[in-house]
Every structure is written in C-alpha cells, then in structure tokens.
Amino acid sequence: MRFAPTLLAAVLAATLAAQTAPSQAATPTATPTTLSPKSIDAATQLRERALADDTGWKVVESLTTEVGPRMAGSEGDARAVAWAEAKFKALGFDRVWTEPVTFPKWERNSESAAVVGAHSQRLAVTALGGSPAGTVEAEVVRFADLAALQAAPAGSLAGKIAFVDYTMARAKDGGGYGMGSRLRSAGPSAAIRAGAAAFLMRSAGTDSHRNPHTGITRFDDGLTPIPSAALATPDAAQLSRLVALGKPIKVRLALDCGWTGTATSANVIGEMRGRSKPDEVVVIGGHLDSWDLGTGAIDDGAGVAIAMGAGKLIGDMKVRPARTIRVVAFANEEQGLHGGRAYLAKHEADVGKHQIAAESDFGAGRIYAFSSGAPEYAQGAIRQIADVLAPLGIAHTPGEGGPGPDIGPFAGFGLSWAALRQDGTDYFDYHHTPDDTLDKIDPKALAQNVAAYAVFAYLAADAQGDFGSKPGKVTPPHE
Amino acid sequence: MRFAPTLLAAVLAATLAAQTAPSQAATPTATPTTLSPKSIDAATQLRERALADDTGWKVVESLTTEVGPRMAGSEGDARAVAWAEAKFKALGFDRVWTEPVTFPKWERNSESAAVVGAHSQRLAVTALGGSPAGTVEAEVVRFADLAALQAAPAGSLAGKIAFVDYTMARAKDGGGYGMGSRLRSAGPSAAIRAGAAAFLMRSAGTDSHRNPHTGITRFDDGLTPIPSAALATPDAAQLSRLVALGKPIKVRLALDCGWTGTATSANVIGEMRGRSKPDEVVVIGGHLDSWDLGTGAIDDGAGVAIAMGAGKLIGDMKVRPARTIRVVAFANEEQGLHGGRAYLAKHEADVGKHQIAAESDFGAGRIYAFSSGAPEYAQGAIRQIADVLAPLGIAHTPGEGGPGPDIGPFAGFGLSWAALRQDGTDYFDYHHTPDDTLDKIDPKALAQNVAAYAVFAYLAADAQGDFGSKPGKVTPPHE
Numbered sequence: 001m002r003f004a005p006t007l008l009a010a011v012l013a014a015t016l017a018a019q020t021a022p023s024q025a026a027t028p029t030a031t032p033t034t035l036s037p038k039s040i041d042a043a044t045q046l047r048e049r050a051l052a053d054d055t056g057w058k059v060v061e062s063l064t065t066e067v068g069p070r071m072a073g074s075e076g077d078a079r080a081v082a083w084a085e086a087k088f089k090a091l092g093f094d095r096v097w098t099e100p101v102t103f104p105k106w107e108r109n110s111e112s113a114a115v116v117g118a119h120s121q122r123l124a125v126t127a128l129g130g131s132p133a134g135t136v137e138a139e140v141v142r143f144a145d146l147a148a149l150q151a152a153p154a155g156s157l158a159g160k161i162a163f164v165d166y167t168m169a170r171a172k173d174g175g176g177y178g179m180g181s182r183l184r185s186a187g188p189s190a191a192i193r194a195g196a197a198a199f200l201m202r203s204a205g206t207d208s209h210r211n212p213h214t215g216i217t218r219f220d221d222g223l224t225p226i227p228s229a230a231l232a233t234p235d236a237a238q239l240s241r242l243v244a245l246g247k248p249i250k251v252r253l254a255l256d257c258g259w260t261g262t263a264t265s266a267n268v269i270g271e272m273r274g275r276s277k278p279d280e281v282v283v284i285g286g287h288l289d290s291w292d293l294g295t296g297a298i299d300d301g302a303g304v305a306i307a308m309g310a311g312k313l314i315g316d317m318k319v320r321p322a323r324t325i326r327v328v329a330f331a332n333e334e335q336g337l338h339g340g341r342a343y344l345a346k347h348e349a350d351v352g353k354h355q356i357a358a359e360s361d362f363g364a365g366r367i368y369a370f371s372s373g374a375p376e377y378a379q380g381a382i383r384q385i386a387d388v389l390a391p392l393g394i395a396h397t398p399g400e401g402g403p404g405p406d407i408g409p410f411a412g413f414g415l416s417w418a419a420l421r422q423d424g425t426d427y428f429d430y431h432h433t434p435d436d437t438l439d440k441i442d443p444k445a446l447a448q449n450v451a452a453y454a455v456f457a458y459l460a461a462d463a464q465g466d467f468g469s470k471p472g473k474v475t476p477p478h479e
Numbered sequence: 480m481r482f483a484p485t486l487l488a489a490v491l492a493a494t495l496a497a498q499t500a501p502s503q504a505a506t507p508t509a510t511p512t513t514l515s516p517k518s519i520d521a522a523t524q525l526r527e528r529a530l531a532d533d534t535g536w537k538v539v540e541s542l543t544t545e546v547g548p549r550m551a552g553s554e555g556d557a558r559a560v561a562w563a564e565a566k567f568k569a570l571g572f573d574r575v576w577t578e579p580v581t582f583p584k585w586e587r588n589s590e591s592a593a594v595v596g597a598h599s600q601r602l603a604v605t606a607l608g609g610s611p612a613g614t615v616e617a618e619v620v621r622f623a624d625l626a627a628l629q630a631a632p633a634g635s636l637a638g639k640i641a642f643v644d645y646t647m648a649r650a651k652d653g654g655g656y657g658m659g660s661r662l663r664s665a666g667p668s669a670a671i672r673a674g675a676a677a678f679l680m681r682s683a684g685t686d687s688h689r690n691p692h693t694g695i696t697r698f699d700d701g702l703t704p705i706p707s708a709a710l711a712t713p714d715a716a717q718l719s720r721l722v723a724l725g726k727p728i729k730v731r732l733a734l735d736c737g738w739t740g741t742a743t744s745a746n747v748i749g750e751m752r753g754r755s756k757p758d759e760v761v762v763i764g765g766h767l768d769s770w771d772l773g774t775g776a777i778d779d780g781a782g783v784a785i786a787m788g789a790g791k792l793i794g795d796m797k798v799r800p801a802r803t804i805r806v807v808a809f810a811n812e813e814q815g816l817h818g819g820r821a822y823l824a825k826h827e828a829d830v831g832k833h834q835i836a837a838e839s840d841f842g843a844g845r846i847y848a849f850s851s852g853a854p855e856y857a858q859g860a861i862r863q864i865a866d867v868l869a870p871l872g873i874a875h876t877p878g879e880g881g882p883g884p885d886i887g888p889f890a891g892f893g894l895s896w897a898a899l900r901q902d903g904t905d906y907f908d909y910h911h912t913p914d915d916t917l918d919k920i921d922p923k924a925l926a927q928n929v930a931a932y933a934v935f936a937y938l939a940a941d942a943q944g945d946f947g948s949k950p951g952k953v954t955p956p957h958e
Contacts, residue, residue, distance in 0.1 A: 065720045068600030075599065120554065121547030121774070124913060209688050210773075210913040234916040238774070241544045241917075294689075295600070295717070434603060434689040437713040438720075 033374075033381040033465030039321075042462070043388045043455045046313060050451035051392075056309030057443045059087060060302055060364075064295040064438045071292040072332035073105035073263030080288050081266050084304070084329045088270030091312040093327070095273070098266035099346055101331035103338040105263035106130060108292055109256040111229065113200075116250045119242055124232035125200075126293065127257045128184060129216040129335055134227035136161060136198040137252040142243045146183045152194035161251055162191035163200040165240045167233075170206040174362065174424040180204030181215065188228040189220040198253050199228040202236030207429035210234055214291050215432045216335050227255045265289070265331040267339045270308070272315035274323040274461060281326040282461040283357035284310060284453055287333035287406055294436030298427065302441060302449070303360035303404075304329045310453035314461075321461035323355055330406040333361065340406030344413060349471075351414045356460045356467040358418040359404025360449065363431075364441040365423035367452045369397040372418040373411070375468040382418070382467075385459045392452055394420070412474050416467040418460070420452050480778050480812075480840045480884065480910065512857040512944030514864070518800075521941070522867045522934045525792060529930035530871075535788030536922045538566060539781055539843075543774040543917045550771040551811035552584035552742030559767050560745045563783070563808045567749030570791040572806070574752070577745035578825055580810035582817040584742035585609060587771055588735040590708065592679075595729045598721055603711035604679070605772065606736045607663060608695040608814055613706035615640060615677040616731040621722045625662045631673035640730055641670035642679040644719045646712075649685040653841065653903040659683030660694065667707040668699040677732050678707040681715030686908035689713055693770050694911045695814050706734045744768070744810040746818045749787070751794035753802040753940060760805040761940040762836035763789060763932055766812035766885055773915030777906065781920055781928070782839035782883075783808045789932035793940075800940035802834055809885040812840065819885030823892060828950075830893045835939045835946040837897040838883020839928065842910075843920040844902035846931045848876040851897040852890070854947040861897070861946075864938045871927055871934075873899070891953050895946040897939070899931050 067083050070076035081098060088096040106129055113125035116137060138161045143149040145166040152162070164187055168180035184204050191199040203213035212232040219225040231239065242249045268288060274280065286303020290296020311327040314320070330339030347354070356374065370389050372382045379398065386396035401419030403411040411417045430436045460467065546562050549555035560577060567575040585608055592604035595616060617640045622628040624645040631641070643666055647659035663683050670678040682692035691711040698704040710718065721728045747767060753759065765782020769775020790806040793799070809818030826833070835853065849868050851861045858877065865875035880898030882890040890896045909915045939946065 061720070065717060066598050066724070068594075068598065068717075079597075115547075118558075119545050119547065208914075208918050210690060210916070211688065234914070234918050237918060238544060238547075238916070241540070245545070435687075435713070437689070437717070439687050439713050439716060 030377045031465055033378040033463050033467065035381050035384045035459055035463055039459055039462040040384065040388060042317065042319065043459050046317065046458055047388060047392065047451045047455050050313050050454045051447050053313060053447065053450065054443065055312050056305045056446045056450040059308050060297060060305035060441060060446065061438060062087065063301045063304065064297045068295045069292045070288065070290050070296060072103060072265060072289040072335050074292065077265050077289055081268055084268035084288055087308065088268065091308060092315055093270035093272055093311065095271045098268050099342065100264050100266050101339050101342040102262055102264045103332050103335065105260050106335060107257060107260050111255050111257065113229065113251055113253045115242060116252050123235040123239065124210040124212055125229045126212040126214045127255045128228045128230060129214055130218055131228040131255055131257055132225045133256050133258045135254040136227055137250060138197050139248045140239065140243060140251050142240060146187055146190065149187060150190045154193060155195045157191065158195035159197055161198045161200055161253065162194065162196040163239060165202045165236050167202060168204050168206065168428065170425060172423055172425050173421065174427055177204060177428060184215050184217050188217050188226060189223055192223045192226055196226060198226050200253065201230050203230040203233060205233060205428050205431065205433065208233050209435065211433040211435045213432040214293055227253055229253060229255060267331050267343055268329040270311060270327045272311050272320065272325040275320040276322045278324050280323040280353050280355055282323055282355045282457050283326045283328055284457050285328035285330055285406065286360045287339060288329040289332045289334055291334055291432050293432065293434040295438065296436060297438045298363040298430055298436050298440055299432065300333065300361045302364035302446060305446065306360045306449045306453050309450040310457055313454045314458050321458050323461035325457050325461055333406055337405055337409060340409045343406065344410040348413055351469050351471050354415055354469045356416040356418055356469065357403065357407045358420055358456060359407045360420065360453065361404045362422045362424050363427040364446045364449060365425065365427065366445045366448050367392065367394050367420045367422050369400060369421040370394050370419065371397045371399065371401040372467065374416045378465065378467045381463050381465065385456055388455050388459065389452055392448055394452060414470050414472045414474060416469040418456060420456060509856045510944055512860040512942050512946065514860050514938055514942055518938055518941040519863065519867060521796065521798065522938050525796065525937055526867060526871065526930045526934050529792050529933045530926050532792060532926065532929065533922065534791050535784045535925045535929040538787050539776060539784035539920060539925065540917055541566065542780045542783065543776045547774045548771045549767065549769050549775060551582060551744060551768040551814050553771065556744050556768055560747055563747035563767055566787065567747065570787060571794055572749035572751055572790065574750040577747050578821065579743050579745050580818050580821040581741055581743045582811050582814065584739050585814060586736060586739050590734050590736065592708065592730055592732045594721060595731050602714040602718065603689040603691055604708045605691040605693045606734045607707045607709060608693055609697055610707040610734055610736055611704045612735050612737045614733040615706055616729060617676050618727045619718065619722060619730050621719060625666055625669065628666060629669045633672060634674045636670065637674035639675055640677045640679055640732065641673065641675040642718060644681045644715050646681060647683050647685065647907065649904060651902055651904050652900065653906060656683060656907060663694050663696050667696050667705060668702055671702045671705055675705060677705050679732065680709050682709040682711060684712060684907050684910065684912065687712050688914065690912040690914045692911040693772055706732055708732060708734060746810050746822055747808040749790060749806045751790050751799065751804040754799040755801045757803050759802040759832050759834055761802055761834045761936050762805045762807055763936050764807035764809055764885065765839045766818060767808040768811045768813055770813055770911050772913040774917065775915060776917045776920055777842040777915050778910055779840045781843035781925060784925065785839045785928045785932050788929040789936055792933045793937050800937050802940035804936050804940055812885055816884055816888060819888045822885065823889040827892055830948050830950050833894050833948045835895045835897055835948065836882065836886045837899055837935060838886045839899065839932065840883045841901045841903050842906040843925045843928060844904065844906065845924045845927050846871065846873050846899045846901050848879060848900040849873050849898065850876045850878065850880040851946065853895050857944065857946045860942050860944065864935055867934050867938065868931055871931055873931060893949050893951045893953060895948040897935060899935060901928065
C-alpha cells in the first residue's frame with residue numbers, strides 16, 4: 001500500500017458525486033440493481049464455508065515463504081509471477097494469463113548511517129525508493145514537520161542534512177499516513193530547494209522498533225535528486241535528543257541504490273468463469289510486488305491471498321454466479337501503481353464489461369466497513385450485500401471509502417468500485433519494514449476477509465443489473 | 480544480563496543455606512540486626528522523594544544518547560567509562576574512581592545470512608559473541624531443541640549447518656531464559672561434536688521482530704569453534720517452514736567477527752560517604768557495558784541509572800546513613816562477568832567491610848519482590864526494609880531470588896546480598912537486540928526502581944548490626 005486511504009477517499013468522494021449525479025438519469029440501466037433471494041441464500045452459505053476455510057492462509061504462507069521479498073523488477077518478482085500463475089492453476093481457476101507491465105527499475109544494494117564524532121553510533125536507516133546513491137557526511141538540521149522544512153529559505157541548508165522528525169498518528173483507518181506519506185513524497189524536494197545535501201526523515205510508521213520504513217519518494221522536475229532515507233523510530237528520537245544537546249551533530253549517510261533502466265514484470269490474472277454472462281467480470285485483487293525489506297505478508301501478500309481465496313471458493317460452488325470472477329495480482333504497485341495503470345491501458349475499452357472492482361491492500365486486519373461508489377440505482381444491491389456481510393462484523397457505511405490503489409486509475413475512467421475497509425490500527429507498525437512477515441497475520445482475521453470478498457464478489461457477479469461501470473473520465477486520481 | 484535468573488536463584492539458594500546454617504551460631508554478630516524508627520522514618524521520606532525524582536531517567540537518557548552502544552573493549556566502552564566518572568562527579572558523589580578490568584576482546588565487523596537457491600532470500604541474523612569468522616554455504620538440518628541436537632550422532636552433520644528452532648517461554652521472572660541461554664552456550668559445541676560446519680539458533684527472545692538477539696557463547700575445550708549465530712524470530716520460523724517443504728534448503732552464513740587480543744576497561748565507582756562508619760559499604764550497581772546492537776538501555780543502562788540515582792538521592796539527605804553507599808558500574812558483564820570477578824579479586828579481603836550488595840540487571844520493569852540471602856539474625860531487618868518497600872508494590876519473598884550477575888562471584892566468597900526482583904515480562908523482547916533503546920523504559924517504573932534501591936541501600940547502611948558478609952568460600956557461582 002503506497003497511497004494514503006484518506007486521499008483515496010477524497011478521490012472517490014469526487015468519483016461518487018460524478019457517477020451519481022447527472023449521468024444517473026441519462027443512463028438506460030437506471031433500473032434498480034437487485035439480488036435474488038436465491039443469490040442471497042447461496043452467498044450466505046458461501047460466507048460460512050469461507051470462515052471455516054484456510055485457503056487464504058495457505059496462499060499467503062506459500063507466497064511469503066517460497067518467494068519471500070519481491071521488489072518490482074527483482075529476481076524475486078519474477079519468481080512471484082511464476083508462483084502466481086502456478087497457484088491460480090493449482091486452485092482450479094479456469095483461465096490464467098499474464099499481461100506484461102514495464103516500468104523503471106530501482107535497486108537497493110546497501111545503506112548505512114551513523115552519527116560521527118563525540119557521540120559516534122550507528123543509526124538504523126533505509127533508503128527511500130527512488131533515492132539516488134551517494135555518501136554525505138554533514139551536520140544535521142532538524143525540523144518538526146514538512147511545513148517547517150518547506151519554510152526553510154533557499155540556500156539555508158547548503159551542505160547540511162535536512163532531518164524531519166514528524167511522528168504520524170495511529171488510526172484504525174490509517175488516516176495518519178496521509179501526512180506521513182506526504183512527508184516522504186514532498187520532503188526530499190523541499191530539502192533540495194533549501195540547498196540540503198541529503199534528506200532524512202523519521203519513518204512513516206507507528207512502531208517503536210529499529211526497522212525503518214521504506215517507500216517510494218519522488219523529486220520535482222528540474223531538481224537534482226539527493227540521497228533520501230528514513231530512520232527507524234528509535235533512531236529518529238535518538239537523533240533529535242542528540243541535536244537537542246545544542247552542539248553540531250554530524251551524520252554520515254551512505255546509500256548505494258538507484259534507478260537502473262527498465263524492467264518488465266506482469267499482472268497475473270485468473271478467472272472463474274460465470275455461468276451465464278461469462279464476458280462480464282467482477283474484479284478483485286491485490287498487488288503481487290512487495291518492498292524488499294520484508295516478505296510482503298501484510299503488503300500485500302494478504303490482498304493477493306484474500307482475492308485468490310475468494311475466487312477459489314466461488315469457483316468451487318455447485319452453481320457459479322452469472323458473471324465471471326476475475327482475480328488480478330497487480331504488478332509494481334509500490335513504485336507508482338504500474339500494474340493498475342497497465343490494467344487500465346489494456347482494458348479501458350472494456351470498462352462496460354466490468355461489473356465492479358475491489359482491491360485489498362491494507363493488510364490483513366478484519367474488515368469493519370463496506371461501501372461502494374456505485375450510482376444510486378445500484379445502492380439497493382449494495383445494501384443487500386451489506387446485509388450478508390453484517391454477521392462478519394461489517395457495517396454499511398455509504399459515502400465512505402474508496403477503491404484500492406490499483407483500481408484507482410481505472411476508477412477515474414469509469415470503473416465502479418466497492419470498498420471493504422480493514423482495521424489498520426497496527427498496519428503501520430509493519431508496513432514497508434523488514435517486519436512485514438507472515439507471523440503478523442492472524443489466520444482468523446484473514447478468513448474473515450476472504451469470506452467478505454467471496455460474498456461481495458459472488459453477489460456482485462450474480463446481481464440483476466449493473467453497478468454503473470461505463471466509459472468516461474470521472475475524475476483523475478491524484479496522489 | 481547474561482545469566483539466567485533461575486540459575487542464579489539456584490546458586491543463591493545454596494549460598495543462603497551455607498550462610499544461615501552452622502556459621503550463624505558461631506558468629507559473634509548473631510545479635511539480631513535491627514533498624515531504628517528514625518531510620519525507618521527517614522527511608523519513608525526518601526522513598527516518596529525518589530518517586531517524584533527523575534535523576535534515574537536523566538542518567539539513562541544521557542548514557543544511551545551520548546554514549547550509545549558500548550560493547551566491552553570498544554571505543555564506546557571507553558567513552559562510557561569517561562561518561563560514568565563525569566556523571567558520578569556531576570551527581571555530587573564524594574569519591575569517584577576506576578579500577579581496571581582486563582579481558583579478551585571480541586569484535587563484530589559484519590554478518591549476513593541468506594537462503595540460496597529456489598527460495599533465495601535474506602535472513603536477519605547476528606553472530607553470537609565469541610563466534611569465529613567464517614563463511615559457510617551448506618544445507619540446513621533442523622532440530623527442535625538442544626537435546627535433539629545433542630543426540631545427533633558424531634559425524635552426522637558433516638558439512639551441514641545445525642539449526643535449532645527452540646522457542647523460549649515468556650515469564651515475569653525470566654525463567655524461560657534458562658533454556659534459551661543454555662542453548663546459546665551449549666549449542667555450538669554440540670553442533671561441532673556432530674560434525675557441523677556452522678550453528679544457527681532461533682534467538683533466545685520472546686519478540687516477533689526481525690531484530691536477532693546476540694549474547695555470549697563458548698566452545699568446549701578441544702573443539703574447533705565454528706561460525707555461530709542467532710536468527711530473528713520470524714526468520715527462524717521462515718527457515719523452519721522452508722525446511723518443512725521437504726527439499727534440501729541451503730543457507731549461506733557469512734560472519735566477520737572474532738577475538739582480537741585483550742582490552743582494558745574499568746569498573747567505575749562512586750561513593751557517598753557514611754556519617755559514622757564510612758569504611759563500611761553498602762554496594763549497589765549495574766553493568767556499564769552493553770552489547771553493540773542496541774544502546775543498552777534496559778541492559779543495563781537502567782541498572783547503572785537506578786544505582787546512581789539511588790546513591791545521589793541518599794547523598795542529598797540532610798542526615799546521611801551511618802555507612803557509605805558505594806555505587807559500582809561494572810565493566811564487561813556480557814562476555815563473562817569480568818567486572819564482577821575483578822571487583823571480587825580486588826576486594827575479597829575486605830568482604831567484612833561490605834555490609835550487603837544488590838545489583839540491578841534485569842531491565843527497568845517495576846520491582847515486585849524483595850529478599851536477601853542474609854543469615855537469620857539479619858532477616859528481621861530485611862523484614863523491616865520490606866515493610867518500607869511494600870507501598871511500592873513490592874512483596875517480601877524470603878528464600879527466593881539471588882544476587883545480580885556481577886555480585887554473584889563475590890557472593891560465592893561471603894558477600895551478603897539482597898534481590899530486588901523486576902518484572903521481566905517484556906525483557907526478552909528487547910534483550911541483546913538493536914531494539915534495546917531508551918524508549919523501551921517507562922520513566923515511572925524506573926523511578927519506582929530508584930525508590931526501592933534508595934530505601935534498601937539507605938536502611939542497610941543505617942542498620943544496627945550487619946547482614947552476614949564475612950570471609951569464606953560459600954559456594955562457587957556456576958553458569
């Protein structure tokens with residue numbers, strides 16, 4: 001998960017408004033979308049079967065163990081693509097294929113930081129994705145937040161290391177990541193404008209361990225990139241205490257990393273064919289790539305496993321839903337939604353054949369809220385789905401949420417979406433760190449996720465009527 | 480903290496028995512030791528003042544921030560000695576000095592481990608203290624515990640890496656560390672006897688983070704040491720899952736570390752002079768050295784800070800206790816109790832001038848139990864001290880506990896001891912890892928520790944009568 005949920009929510013509030021307002025009356029499909037009692041009954045049984053099933057767990061265990069880290073373009077990424085194809089087939093998907101995704105490749109070779117001088121000691125650090133290589137030994141200037149750094153006059157940090165010690169807040173909906181990820185994105189450029197030789201930030205995270213949080217950054221056009229990295233929480237606190245001693249504190253930051261040409265990976269797709277309208281699809285998915293530090297369990301092995309597990313359970317039903325269930329394991333979400341954008345580019349013309357889409361990319365915590373940006377005429381069916389989800393502890397929250405990151409670009413071009421929002425209270429303890437490993441997933445919570453996705457996908461695929469996907473730019477997703 | 484509390488308890492049960500049995504009747508000091516109402520009253524006020532005081536916190540903040548890691552013999556260790564001298568003086572100790580401690584020096588330069596082959600991925604690893612350097616790429620053979628490894632026939636692990644995936648239990652008294660540390664000490668030699676080329680173990684810890692736990696190991700005489708290291712908890716679980724796939728799993732372990740001659744550090748000692756019997760001393764302390772991975776906050780900056788803080792508060796009293804308070808910051812506990820043994824060697828002849836001793840080396844959790852190995856004639860005074868400690872949530876637990884590790888050697892030669900046992904439920908989440916940092920200490924819990932040590936030290940120093948320290952070998956501390 002790269003983007004902040006709150007930003008996505010903002011994007012989608014706009015999408016929702018655009019979809020529900022004038023177009024609604026004009027569309028010929030304005031007949032209310034509904035679900036039959038038979039569909040509801042089948043979905044209820046599916047839900048209970050999913051809760052007792054461990055397919056999701058086995059999938060994420062297999063991915064994180066046998067493949068492990070799989071940063072976009074790496075050898076592990078290539079193994080992950082092969083793994084996903086094989087896993088779809090082993091799970092009995094009717095049709096399995098890949099769609100190539102090409103992107104710039106970034107590599108991390110080594111990274112270190114240390115206080116030098118009278119208080120000499122190592123600091124736990126990781127390069128931000130997109131950072132150039134470089135070794136800088138310079139005095140640290142501390143800022144409390146991004147705004148303070150942005151207010152630094154041009155040239156005022158010449159030859160210095162800008163250090164922003166902003167602490168993001170813990171929140172169930174991950175709201176604190178809004179500012180955390182904004183600092184990671186915009187901080188380096190602000191540091192360059194003030195003349196800094198390097199950029200350091202407290203990790204965008206909520207933990208207290210010496211495992212720094214990586215994540216993509218970018219540099220504004222016309223600026224010369226500088227080495228940019230995140231300190232682990234205890235190390236950021238340590239550096240602030242050292243600076244507070246009142247004497248100049250020098251840090252040596254050494255990063256060997258950078259962009260090294262292009263790489264091609266793939267969106268890996270598996271379908272469980274619908275019984276009567278097989279050309280129409282409900283898309284569920286997660287992203288297959290991970291950062292390199294951990295094994296990508298919560299980000300986003302869980303999402304891939306939830307979608308694969310739900311698809312498998314639907315495929316096993318005696319009577320399949322009317323439409324096809326399409327599970328997408330997206331390529332390279334982390335470094336710029338490359339898989340989602342490639343999917344949009346390839347399938348934009350077929351938006352009308354997309355019933356609706358939902359992506360899981362916020363860990364493996366229990367889903368607590370369900371909503372959809374579908375037009376008003378489909379909200380009755382959304383309510384019916386919500387009723388089947390309710391026993392899972394999931395509330396219907398109309399007007400909230402947004403699509404997952406890889407659905408986002410397509411949602412801006414007419415794809416209808418649903419949101420199954422997860423409890424992310426602990427998500428940013430592990431997100432983008434070495435600690436993103438299998439043991440951080442609760443198998444029962446994962447099964448609840450699989451059950452919810454299975455119910456949603458089955459009912460959306462079996463609905464009488466559509467959820468409003470149609471050609472036309474809605475509102476451009478922004479970051 | 481190097482040794483297992485349970486082992487120390489066993490040592491001390493023997494010590495207690497030896498001190499309380501026949502010698503009791505024979506000693507001329509068998510008059511019951513007591514505390515005057517005036518002493519009790521002064522200690523009660525001292526306790527309340529200590530609870531509201533932040534000296535302990537400031538001391539551990541200063542040590543962990545300004546010095547940071549301080550592995551025995553390192554540059555950081557030398558800075559720590561200078562820091563301790565300066566801090567004692569700044570806190571107003573009457574007399575401050577150092578006593579040299581010489582020991583073999585072990586250095587860690589780099590360490591890495593990775594699964595190679597079809598499931599290629601890095602593993603979070605740290606060399607055990609005392610491990611030789613070496614690079615081994617070999618198949619892993621997994622054992623569930625030390626006994627299983629010890630049962631492996633000679634030669635059966637030729638050219639293999641022995642991997643013991645034993646999980647130590649969480650316990651308030653740290654009891655699980657008994658087997659955890661035994662595996663770390665005895666595992667490498669057992670692996671060598673079975674022919675192994677390297678030794679890997681699940682860290683002796685209770686956390687779920689990718690911060691492996693180091694700690695000293697040793698090799699039995701006559702064996703050729705092999706590279707020996709600990710995996711972080713998630714990495715040990717990962718390696719076990721990979722082995723369970725049923726195909727040979729190869730790991731490449733590369734350690735650059737080893738013994739590099741001798742080094743000299745120092746026990747740093749500060750005294751607050753007693754008002755009427757200044758030549759008699761109550762010793763309290765902790766150890767100044769730490770492992771190199773963290774900043775040694777809970778192990779054992781806290782212990783140093785608790786003892787310094789208690790000494791400072793007693794020194795500030797309008798009426799000092801009768802005897803002198805001696806605070807000792809011991810050198811190199813981690814690699815073999817070198818500071819404690821040096822203190823014994825230098826002061827053995829003066830055992831009779833030692834009233835009693837207590838060491839804090841189990842983190843910064845609240846003290847919940849108090850006891851002493853003093854002879855029966857002094858147990859009345861121990862009960863009186865316990866009564867003043869009771870409002871701090873501390874129970875009197877006669878017959879339990881033991882001296883801290885650095886007191887241990889001297890306790891075997893007649894030094895009387897008291898135990899102020901801390902809640903170590905979380906201790907092994909951080910112990911010997913990069914995560915042993917200041918933020919893991921609760922300032923209020925630390926103040927409770929300072930208050931308890933202040934009360935104990937003051938009352939022991941002001942007692943009418945002694946606590947049984949006297950020349951004579953009691954029982955040799957074992958490991």
